[in-house]
Amino acid sequence: xxxxxxxxxxxxxxxxxxxxxxxxxxxxxxxxxxxxxxxxxxxxxxxxxxxxxxxxxxxxxxxxxxxxxxx
Numbered sequence: 001x002x003x004x005x006x007x008x009x010x011x012x013x014x015x016x017x018x019x020x021x022x023x024x025x026x027x028x029x030x031x032x033x034x035x036x037x038x039x040x041x042x043x044x045x046x047x048x049x050x051x052x053x054x055x056x057x058x059x060x061x062x063x064x065x066x067x068x069x070x071x
Contacts, residue, residue, distance in 0.1 A: 008026045010069065013067035016067050017028075023055065027055050027061065028058065028061035029055050031053055031054070032054055040043065
């Protein structure tokens, strides 16, 4: 009787886990780019708006949700 081979588990993509969060509705939440350095010439309004997170509901977001172990 042949032995059954166990299926390998899906590994979580660690870089995606560090950068993104999945909301309760399954959307992807990330922080805005462009706030780390070279901020002196940017306006207060621009820097304030960059503080907010961005919720993405695009098709590519589904790829990252699945890579992070989501459904």
